[in-house]
Amino acid sequence: MKITENKVVQFHYTLKDEAGEQIESSIGNDPLAYLHGHKNMIVGVENALNDKEAGEKFSVTVAPAEGYGERDENAVQRVPVKHLQGAKKWKPGMQAVVHTEQGARQVTVLKAGRFMADVDVNHPLAGKTLTFDLEVVDVRDATEEEISHGHAHGVGGHHH
Structure with missing residues (x-):
């Protein structure tokens, strides 16, 4: 078939x-x-x-x-650290999951502060x-x- x-x-x-x-x-x-x-x-x-x-x-x-897809170098968002799933402590380069209105999305942490994190929302590939x-x-x-x-x-x- x-x-x-x-x-x-x-x-x-x-x-x-x-x-x-x-x-x-x-x-x-x-x-x-x-x-x-x-x-x-x-x-x-x-x-x-x-x-x-x-x-x-x-x-x-x-x-x-x-x-x-192609990488979008401007695809950076600031999100509350409490919305990052996958670890307790975040460091640059780590992969996290964020739940959005379009469903779960994999992101890469660029910079993590105590309350907010900058994440790359491009797919890792x-x-x-x-x-x-x-x-x-x-x-x-x-x-x-x-x-x-x-x-x-x-x-x-x-x-x-």
């Missing part, structure tokens, strides 16, 4: 930076699952998975525009050209519930 819109795709990935250094991998864990065609995956990876089938292994290099080694594990038709919810359910997907 080919990967097309409204298919639930399970795949393993290994993500590498421009130097070929591994950033993260799903190998050894459950495969990632997503609903194809519903903007649940970065564009470059979703485009590369189009028309692939279970068992296929390949690599794709994704430019920032089709990955996590913004501006980077990334290589994904992909292995398609399974492709199936999405259920009506998955399509109406706009995401995959079950192993590697969303759990209600």
Whole structure:
């Protein structure tokens, strides 16, 4: 079965930076699952998975525009330290999670004071050209519930 819109795709990935250094991998864990065609995956990876089938292994290099976007050097915000989640004491360079009206957002601490912190709101991988080694594990038709919810359910997907 080919990967097309409204298919639930399970795949393993290994993500590498421009130097070929591994950033993260799903190998050894459950495969990632997503609903194809519903903007649940970065564009470059979703485009590369189009028309692939279970068992296929390949690599794709994704430019920032089709990955996590270009870096915006002006994307700095001052937020109350109490809104930073992930640690008790903050230092420059640490990653934190901030809950916004658009949902949880990963930020990088630039400067932390006692009450306020300056954070970089760019995604940590913004501006980077990334290589994904992909292995398609399974492709199936999405259920009506998955399509109406706009995401995959079950192993590697969303759990209600």
